[in-house]
Amino acid sequence: MTRDTGTASKTSAAAANTGPRYLRIQRMLAGRIESGAYPVGSLMPTESDLGEEFATSRFTVREALRCLTEDGYVERRQGMGTRVISLRPQRRYHQSFESLQELFQVAVDTTMVVLGDQPVVLDGELAERVGGRAGERWIRIDGVRWTAPGGRPICYIQSYVPERFEALVQQFAEHRGPFFDLLERRSGAAIEEVQQEIRAVEMPLAIARQLGLPAGAASLQLLRRYVTAGAILIASFNWHIAGEMTYKMRIRRGRQQPD
Template structure:
């Protein structure tokens, strides 16, 4: 006997699910900050596998409609979000959630010794050595990239690249594989211009305005274990930060 909903599994894709949910969101089926149906509810409703539902929810998050947290139901963040890739942040752990939901293309890894100019960008001593990993991120395969990430890892931990998982975030793997406790995350955001390399990767003219985000990760001993440089072209990325004030 064929499995239940077998015919639907072949015809319903994540785009169909996300389009249906977006239409319902715009129609006001859910109020702002209301919980959406669980993944299993959506699996039953659409007759698809859980991975298909997760892809649909990732797309809704990328578009800025919902907020997602592991182990919890999605929350409606906006009925009509702006265009571009929106990263909704409520805590330190969500600063780099866009790396999990975006489509990522790895550009390779190399062992480098930084010169004066790069040392200034990384805020590290000239001549220091790092493993550099390049990742190009877009909302979907074939779409215009919204971020060029350069991730610098202390060579002591270079083996982490061998276990790089699908969400493309290094710091959780450093904690897991090397028993490191990451104590501090410092993020610096500034306006910049796209040089020839960045412009080519992001498909924008040289000198175009970009957002340059440097994220530095320190262990409990104060040592810098990872530095990330993320380059976002104007109009393709937005951070939405919501912080709850603790009661006095």
């Protein structure tokens, strides 16, 4: 070891030479990756080698490599080594949700009134939109969400579920909370992904009438597909009255170095 962390550090290049040892090493290694010294696709030196080079223990090198992994620079596998997979920290931006309820963005104490359900056979266009295949038999459930029983309408909902959930559809009417929640619980399959599409469309006549609006009223249409391992659990169209609904999201930059 050379000197110490705290004593002779703040004199020279203040930025690069401060902080814990493993972070300094992490920065150095990141620099080598970005400069091409460790090309993308190649294997980095082993932990032992790096430890020797930086005159430090394997523990410290591992901490540095752990950071590189989390930042997306490298990929590590036991028995194989540390492979460079990206040249850049990939300044990642992401939006995170504590739960799918947040994605929902509708207060939980609103009430859903189910208008009815009916079997449908998907045609080409519908199949594409709900994420099924043309010719498959699904069930469509129609409903309206209200601010409160007898209150103002919030949106019109058309949900499509595969026929195999037929037995559960009856429970939709008395279920409080979103359908995907019930389906996820009963089917036992965890929702792995949600695909959402947002558009502005003129509200179909029948729907506008249900919401007490004139024909051709503008609406915000949300389409959500809830996907478990491979299969669609439920796909849902929501028509929100224009102006009544704002879909808000915050996208944040991921994990930056402390500086």
